[in-house]
Amino acid sequence: MSGKTGFKTFAGGIHPPYNKELASGKAIRACPIPPEVYIPLSQHIGAPNEALVAAGDRVELGQRIGSSDAFVSAPVHSSVAGTVKEVAEITGFTGAKVKCVVITPDADQPEFAKQQGKDLEAYSDEEIRAIAREAGLVGMGGAAFPTHVKLAPPKDKPVDTVIINACECEPFLTCDHRLMLERPADLVAGLKLLMKAVGARDGIIGIEANKMDAVEEMRKAASGADGIKVEVLDVKYPEGAEKMLIFALTGRKVPPGKLPSEVGCLVQNVGTAVALYEAAAWGKPLYERVVTVTGDGISEPGNLLVRIGTPIQALIDACGGFKGDLAKIVMGGPMTGWAQPDAKAPVVKGTSGVLALTADVVDVAEEHECVRCAKCVDVCPMFLQPNFIVQAVKREEWDKAEMWGALDCFECGCCSFTCPAYIPHVTYVRKAKADIGALKRK
Amino acid sequence: MAGELLTNVSPHLHKKDETIARAMKDVLIALAPAAIWALVVFGFNVVLILAVSCIAAAIAEVVMRKIMGRKITLKDYSAMVTAVLFAFLLPPTTPLWVVAIGSFIAIAVFKELFGGLGKNVVNPAITARLLLWITPLSVYTTKFVRPFYWKDSGFFTPIATSFSKGVTTFQTLAGNSVDVVAAATPMSLLKSGRWGVDVITGPTPIGATWTNSAGRPTLGSLFLGLKSGCIGEVSVLLLLLGGLYLIWRGTIDWRIPTGIIGSFLLLNLIFWNQPLYNLFAGGLFLGAFFMATDWVTSPVTRRGKWIYAVGIGLTVFLIRLLHYRPEGVAIAIFMWNFGTLLIDRYIAQPKFGEVGVGVFNKLPILPEPAPAPAKKEA
Numbered sequence: 001m002s003g004k005t006g007f008k009t010f011a012g013g014i015h016p017p018y019n020k021e022l023a024s025g026k027a028i029r030a031c032p033i034p035p036e037v038y039i040p041l042s043q044h045i046g047a048p049n050e051a052l053v054a055a056g057d058r059v060e061l062g063q064r065i066g067s068s069d070a071f072v073s074a075p076v077h078s079s080v081a082g083t084v085k086e087v088a089e090i091t092g093f094t095g096a097k098v099k100c101v102v103i104t105p106d107a108d109q110p111e112f113a114k115q116q117g118k119d120l121e122a123y124s125d126e127e128i129r130a131i132a133r134e135a136g137l138v139g140m141g142g143a144a145f146p147t148h149v150k151l152a153p154p155k156d157k158p159v160d161t162v163i164i165n166a167c168e169c170e171p172f173l174t175c176d177h178r179l180m181l182e183r184p185a186d187l188v189a190g191l192k193l194l195m196k197a198v199g200a201r202d203g204i205i206g207i208e209a210n211k212m213d214a215v216e217e218m219r220k221a222a223s224g225a226d227g228i229k230v231e232v233l234d235v236k237y238p239e240g241a242e243k244m245l246i247f248a249l250t251g252r253k254v255p256p257g258k259l260p261s262e263v264g265c266l267v268q269n270v271g272t273a274v275a276l277y278e279a280a281a282w283g284k285p286l287y288e289r290v291v292t293v294t295g296d297g298i299s300e301p302g303n304l305l306v307r308i309g310t311p312i313q314a315l316i317d318a319c320g321g322f323k324g325d326l327a328k329i330v331m332g333g334p335m336t337g338w339a340q341p342d343a344k345a346p347v348v349k350g351t352s353g354v355l356a357l358t359a360d361v362v363d364v365a366e367e368h369e370c371v372r373c374a375k376c377v378d379v380c381p382m383f384l385q386p387n388f389i390v391q392a393v394k395r396e397e398w399d400k401a402e403m404w405g406a407l408d409c410f411e412c413g414c415c416s417f418t419c420p421a422y423i424p425h426v427t428y429v430r431k432a433k434a435d436i437g438a439l440k441r442k
Numbered sequence: 443m444a445g446e447l448l449t450n451v452s453p454h455l456h457k458k459d460e461t462i463a464r465a466m467k468d469v470l471i472a473l474a475p476a477a478i479w480a481l482v483v484f485g486f487n488v489v490l491i492l493a494v495s496c497i498a499a500a501i502a503e504v505v506m507r508k509i510m511g512r513k514i515t516l517k518d519y520s521a522m523v524t525a526v527l528f529a530f531l532l533p534p535t536t537p538l539w540v541v542a543i544g545s546f547i548a549i550a551v552f553k554e555l556f557g558g559l560g561k562n563v564v565n566p567a568i569t570a571r572l573l574l575w576i577t578p579l580s581v582y583t584t585k586f587v588r589p590f591y592w593k594d595s596g597f598f599t600p601i602a603t604s605f606s607k608g609v610t611t612f613q614t615l616a617g618n619s620v621d622v623v624a625a626a627t628p629m630s631l632l633k634s635g636r637w638g639v640d641v642i643t644g645p646t647p648i649g650a651t652w653t654n655s656a657g658r659p660t661l662g663s664l665f666l667g668l669k670s671g672c673i674g675e676v677s678v679l680l681l682l683l684g685g686l687y688l689i690w691r692g693t694i695d696w697r698i699p700t701g702i703i704g705s706f707l708l709l710n711l712i713f714w715n716q717p718l719y720n721l722f723a724g725g726l727f728l729g730a731f732f733m734a735t736d737w738v739t740s741p742v743t744r745r746g747k748w749i750y751a752v753g754i755g756l757t758v759f760l761i762r763l764l765h766y767r768p769e770g771v772a773i774a775i776f777m778w779n780f781g782t783l784l785i786d787r788y789i790a791q792p793k794f795g796e797v798g799v800g801v802f803n804k805l806p807i808l809p810e811p812a813p814a815p816a817k818k819e820a
Contacts (some may be wrong), residue, residue, distance in 0.1 A: 016455050110688060171455065243794060253795035261809075328448045339449040355454075363456040369560035371462055374695065374742035382794045387742060388786075403803065408793055413453030420462045421560070439466045 001248070003234030007209050010244040011383040013236040014414045016335065017169045018210065023294040024174040026302040029180060029376035031291075031318045033109060033132075037080055037309030038090050038100040038346040039065065044138040045145045046072035051101060061110055062285050065101050069248030074146040074349075075136045079287040079307035080105035093331040093338050093345040100346065103309070104376050113352045115283035120189060123280060125151075128197040135279035136286045136349070140271035141165060141240070142332055144350035147272055151197040152300045153261035159198040160264045163249055164191055164205040164273055166214070167233055167240030170333025175290040176270035178303045180207070180214040183274055184221035190273030191228060193280055196267055203228040210235045237335060238412040242267045244381050256382075256408045271352075286349055294318045297326045303432045306347050312354045313343035324358040368421035376415035376425065382408050386425045393428040398436050406432035462559070464526055466519035468693045472684030473526055473732065479680050480673045484534035485592035487600045492529045494538045498545035499525035506554035520559045521549055527567035527732060530674020531725070531772065532584050535612060537602040540582045544570045564779040567740045568772045570722075575769055577585075584768075586627050586670045587612070587775035596619050627671045627768065628664060630722035664722035672768075674732075675725040685731030697744060701751020702730040709759040720762060729754075729771035739779040746785040754778050789806045 003009035042048040047070030053059060059078040067075035082105040092098035123131070129148045137147035153159050165186065168176040180187060191203045205222065207215050209232050222228045231249055233239050243254045245267060252263035260267055268276075271289060278284040287308050294301035299320030306315060312331065316322065330337040331345060333353055347354075376386040384405030392401035406429050415425040481488045503521040507514050517704040528548050532541060548570030556562040574583050582689075585603045595601060601620050604613040612620050663669055667677025675681070688694040706726065710717040720726075734740060734754055741750050757774035761767055 014457070017458070065539070107457075255795040255797070256793050258795075326447070328454060330452075330454050332452075334455045335453040337452055337454065339447070339452075339454060341447055341449050357454065362454065364448060364450065364457075365461070368462060369558065370741060371560040371737050372740075373465070373737040374740075374747075375460075375692075377742045377791075378695075378744075383791055383796075384793060385742060385791060401803075405793055411452070416455050417453050417455055418460055420460050420465055422461075424451055426453070430451065 001251075003236060005209060005234050007232050007234040008096050008206075008235035008248040009239065010248050010381055011226040012379050012383070012414070013238060013244070014379050014417050015235070016237055016417060018171045018235075019296075020172065020174055020177070020210065022172065022174075022296075022298075023292050023301040023303055024177055024211075026174075026178075028175075028178050028290055028303045028305055031304040031306040031315055033080055033105050033311060034310050034314040035229055036083075036085065036311075037103050037105065037307060038311065039076055039079060039103065039309035040064040040090070040092055040100050040346065040348055041076060041087075042073075042098065043144055043308070043348040043350065044074040045143065046070065046074070046149075047072060048099075049076060051087045051099070053084050053087070053101060055084055055086045056132065058082075059084060061112060062090065062287055064285070072146055072149050074133065074138050074148075075285075076101075076308070077136055077285040077287045078103060079309050081110055082106050082337055091345065092318050093340065093348065093351070095338070100309070112282070112284055115281075118283075120193065120277075120280055123193065123196065125197045125199065125391045128193050128276075130434070131279050132197075135275065135284070137272060137275055137279065138286070138349050139269055139270035140275065140289060140349060140352070142350045142352055144348070147268070147276065150266060150268070151194070153198060153259075153266065157261040158210060159200050159261055159266045161202045161204060161250060161266070162191060162194045162198065163245060163265060163267045164203070164270060165240050165242070165245055166205050166207045166211075166218070166270050167245060168211070168270075168339075169208060169235075169237045169240040170335055170352070171237070172294050172355055173292045173333050174294070175270075175292045175303055175352055177211050177214055178273055178292075179270050179290060180211070181217055183215045186274050186277045187218070187270060188221045188225055188228065189278035189281070190275075190402060191268075192225065193276050194266065194273060195227070196266055200266065201227055205230045205251050206233050206239075206245055207231070208233050208235045208239055224265060236415065238381060241381060241410060241412055243410075247336070254401060256405075281284055289347070289349060289351070291315060291351055292353040292354075294353065295330075295357050296361055297322050297324050297354040297358045299323045306351075308349060309346045311344050312340070312347050315347070315354050316343055316356065322356055323360040325360070326356055327359040328355075328357045329343060330355040330357065333416070335408060336411060340427045365422040367423055370423060371421050373420055375418045375420065376423075379418050381412065381414065382410070386429075387423075390423055390425055390428045393432045396435075398432065398439060401432040402436055407436060409433075445652065461518075462520065463518045465693045466523050468688060468691050469732065470526065472687045472693075473523075473530070473674070475684055476530070476674055476681040476728075477526070477632065477678055478536065479667055479677045480530075483589045484587065484673065485600070485644060486598045486601070487534045490538060490600055491532060491534070491536060491541050491673065492526060494528040494541045495525040496522055497547040497550045498542040499528075502546045502549035503554065506550050507558075510554070512521045512558065515559065518559065521531055521553075524548055524553065524566045527674070528570055530728060530732075531567060531571040531672055533572055533583055533603070533671075534673050535585060535587055535601055535603045537582050537604070538615075540574070540579055543573050543579070547573060560738055563783065564776060565733055566735050568733055568776050568779075570770060572772055572776055581610055585610050585612070588670050589668055589676075619681055628669050628719070661718055661722060664719070669723075671726060672728075675728045678722045678727045681727040685727070688731065688735070689818065694731070695740075697747045698740060698751045699730040700737045701748050702726070702734055702755045705752040705755030706759050709756065713759075713763065715763055716757075723728055724762075724768065725771045726758065729758075729775055733771070734775050734778070739782055739783050741785040741789075743786075743791040745791060746782075746789050749785055750778055750781060753781055 049066035552566035
């Protein structure tokens with residue numbers, strides 16, 4: 001379907017203030033290496049990794065330091081050359097304790113030794129999956145699902161379309177935008193690898209209309225490529241949600257509880273595609289990523305190439321530190337990210353942004369009784385009834401919470417954004433998911 | 443870093459100015475033109491009635507909330523909206539003490555006793571108005587004056603309906619009787635089948651007569667608001683403008699007024715029951731844009747809103763077809779407030795990508811008893 005602007009889109013959704021201009025014009029630059037990196041052993045959805053190193057060990061840049069035999073897992077690699085100080089429990093960005101390898105980097109850091117002369121065309125689908133796994137690739141938009149698992153869809157559900165999610169519909173974030181401007185050819189090469197891995201005929205790069213410069217760059221880079229096209233999407237949140245994006249671009253609807261392969265689609269993030277290219281062409285594992293450091297509480301917002309495990313304080317220091325009446329630090333985007341109690345949590349593979357928001361931007365108020373205005377129902381892109389989910393959770397009626405759609409919610413936050421009663425729907429949905437899950441396991 | 447950082451769950455942004463108070467203020471703004479027009483047509487009475495209604499509502503809210511140990515929420519303006527809407531449903535000569543009783547009941551009983559804004563089942567303003575109608579107080583709320591009656595008695599000489607020995611008359615607040623002719627409303631004209639010139643005559647201040655040669659109010663005068671009736675329902679044009687403002691602001695859903703007015707007009711066209719006259723005559727626009735769209739008492743899904751709206755349109759049509767009642771719109775909305783409970787519970791809304799979903803939610807026909815409060819783990 002088409003939106004008001006004539007570009008492709010979905011039904012529902014919201015128009016938050018985007019504030020992209022804070023960082024969209026800033027070229028990607030390297031973030032200085034901190035005195036210590038804290039690399040969480042498990043940065044993906046799936047089976048946890050075991051540490052392969054111990055205190056006192058010497059590690060090289062890109063050396064594998066954690067892995068698991070389970071299929072749904074992704075290894076982690078050292079983001080620096082240095083010495084392992086310890087393997088310890090550190091508070092991660094979600095507030096839960098995570099096992100981290102703490103490494104003291106050497107004073108002199110080597111350049112990554114790129115492998116030369118790889119023929120990307122020559123890789124088989126099996127080899128591409130192996131490369132993705134070997135490099136520890138996960139979805140870099142935030143979900144952090146292991147990429148090689150996504151690249152192995154069920155045999156009876158052939159994938160014909162690979163979609164690059166270049167919407168970057170979260171306000172403030174600009175890291176994917178910068179990657180498209182600065183490395184369009186690498187993104188196209190990554191998309192080709194993804195298409196080959198699943199045997200897809202079509203590749204679509206979906207970009208929101210607020211990044212027309214990126215659309216132009218990508219169209220140039222993709223002009224000679226077979227089956228690849230660049231599509232412009234309406235500027236609306238959550239345009240980049242997997243199911244919404246597939247619907248906007250192909251008209252196909254992924255049924256509730258199903259994966260995109262159900263309708264022959266695979267969706268990958270810009271960063272993931274570029275990382276796959278780096279892994280296939282250079283043999284480079286995923287040990288660094290682009291992070292947007294922005295918000296009205298940051299002195300000099302920018303886009304940094306950050307080693308995994310860098311505490312967010314180091315990123316903020318690299319951007320001139322805080323300014324103004326700081327009210328909130330968020331890891332990720334402002335709609336789905338995690339508020340931090342301090343600036344100590346380390347950057348992981350799924351970290352797309354670090355935001356510092358002042359009291360002017362953060363709007364908190366006491367939760368009022370639901371006034372049934374139905375704005376949450378109107379904006380919900382999944383056509384759920386968030387107000388009734390909240391009601392059911394308050395009454396602990398789990399079967400009803402499920403009927404109103406608690407398990408189908410992907411926590412985009414449109415409901416709370418637009419709620420005049422300031423109800424934190426996502427909090428209730430998470431409670432419903434946890435408790436319904438616990439009941440089902442019984 | 444100054445002080446503690448906030449660590450609540452996402453999202454971390456909230457839509458600017460999207461608050462309950464903002465929405466309620468919007469409704470008051472949207473009602474303002476109709477209120478000002480009522481003042482022009484019916485004189486200073488209107489100001490007194492609105493003021494008394496608001497004060498009584500505020501007192502009711504504060505008293506009830508204090509008794510129940512809840513936070514005072516006058517700041518959200520919801521009591522003011524109810525008070526103004528309640529006043530809009532009254533004839534311009536309703537005695538002030540009747541206004542005060544009605545407005546107090548609207549808030550104290552039909553809003554706060556149910557648990558306050560968000561928990562009330564029925565629209566407080568409408569229900570209080572219907573309550574007055576079925577009590578002996580109804581004698582004070584059935585007399586109407588013709589527009590611009592105050593040209594004879596004076597703009598700042600408020601008059602009120604008075605009742606004694608089975609006869610209603612108009613008196614000034616000081617108790618002197620006034621010689622004001624009671625007028626038929628367009629609705630009572632429809633009811634009686636009389637279209638006589640005798641009940642409604644006289645030129646407007648701008649000189650134009652507001653009846654046509656057959657003695658009926660012209661459609662234009664009905665639409666613009668040169669007619670007798672309740673305070674708020676006089677000018678269809680101004681109510682429409684206010685309603686469109688609310689839709690533009692996103693405060694009310696366009697489906698509800700569209701469904702009500704659309705289905706009502708369609709049915710009247712099919713049965714050829716004075717379609718346009720019926721449309722502009724009574725409180726249909728006030729009800730469709732400002733009463734039926736009440737957040738709390740209307741369904742939440744798009745599908746549910748259509749059912750609710752068409753249901754109201756059909757009900758008003760039936761009431762007017764069978765027996766003209768000035769309260770027709772209020773009765774219909776009141777009925778469908780209960781319909782909302784059923785619609786929200788049983789009418790299914792398919793999720794994104796869900797196919798083969800029936801019209802109804804799979805729920806037991808009768809609600810199970812409310813679960814016992816969760817026991818605190820020892």
